[in-house]
Amino acid sequence: EDKVVQSPLSLVVHEGDTVTLNCSYEVTNFRSLLWYKQEKKAPTFLFMLTSSGIEKKSGRLSSILDKKELFSILNITATQTGDSAVYLCAVETTNDYKLSFGAGTTVTVRA
Amino acid sequence: NAGVTQTPKFQVLKTGQSMTLQCAQDMNHEYMSWYRQDPGMGLRLIHYSVGAGITDQGEVPNGYNVSRSTTEDFPLRLLSAAPSQTSVYFCASSYRQKLFFGSGTQLSVL
Numbered sequence: 001e002d003k004v005v006q007s008p009l010s011l012v013v014h015e016g017d018t019v020t021l022n023c024s025y026e027v028t029n030f031r032s033l034l035w036y037k038q039e040k041k042a043p044t045f046l047f048m049l050t051s052s053g054i055e056k057k058s059g060r061l062s063s064i065l066d067k068k069e070l071f072s073i074l075n076i077t078a079t080q081t082g083d084s085a086v087y088l089c090a091v092e093t094t095n096d097y098k099l100s101f102g103a104g105t106t107v108t109v110r111a
Numbered sequence: 112n113a114g115v116t117q118t119p120k121f122q123v124l125k126t127g128q129s130m131t132l133q134c135a136q137d138m139n140h141e142y143m144s145w146y147r148q149d150p151g152m153g154l155r156l157i158h159y160s161v162g163a164g165i166t167d168q169g170e171v172p173n174g175y176n177v178s179r180s181t182t183e184d185f186p187l188r189l190l191s192a193a194p195s196q197t198s199v200y201f202c203a204s205s206y207r208q209k210l211f212f213g214s215g216t217q218l219s220v221l
Contacts, residue, residue: 004153009151031208032208034208034209034210036210041214041215042115042201042212042213042214042215043154043201043210043212044212045209045210045211048208048209088153088154090154092208098144098156098159098169099154099156099208099210100156100170101146101153101154101155102153103151103152103153104153
């Protein structure tokens with residue numbers, strides 16, 4: 001059974017802090033790992049990672065994948081209150097293009 | 112600029128009632144899916160479709176039916192609602208691996 005585990009489950013930081021979120025996985029036939037941000041309702045796409053060691057960046061957010069150790073991290077630098085959200089990690093396998101999601105990490109950024 | 116449209120946004124059912132959650136997308140995506148989201152459990156796949164006329168079960172399909180008669184529409188039917196189906200439901204369509212989600216339906220079964 002495919003398994004995606006995110007840590008921590010939640011954290012509270014102050015504006016300007018740096019946040020590191022972890023996603024580890026155990027799946028057969030890994031194809032890609034995706035990060036989503038969920039604020040009030042629908043998750044929105046952040047990154048898709050397929051190759052080890054190649055950092056994806058978008059503004060203050062960045063993510064990297066380690067296929068040997070089976071994990072990914074999502075970094076948020078200089079956090080703002082608008083970064084408060086649930087961050088979801090999902091893994092796609094080559095079997096059937098379905099995504100398995102982790103439980104998410106709730107990030108709260110205090111002013 | 113509609114993307115994925117999901118209705119209704121909220122619904123309260125009594126145990127045993129049936130209902131259909133509607134989902135439509137205007138992006139011409141072949142792949143569509145339904146997820147439920149429960150506290151502490153992330154998103155779990157209920158059913159998915161890789162194109163019109165083709166559907167398959169996901170991780171938690173029991174108690175739900177789907178059909179895909181057109182590329183645009185992918186309704187989810189609850190046949191006989193149970194309290195365990197109280198959840199937030201998301202429909203999604205995807206271009207390759209990138210999912211585009213609807214705004215969700217908060218369903219309570221009493």
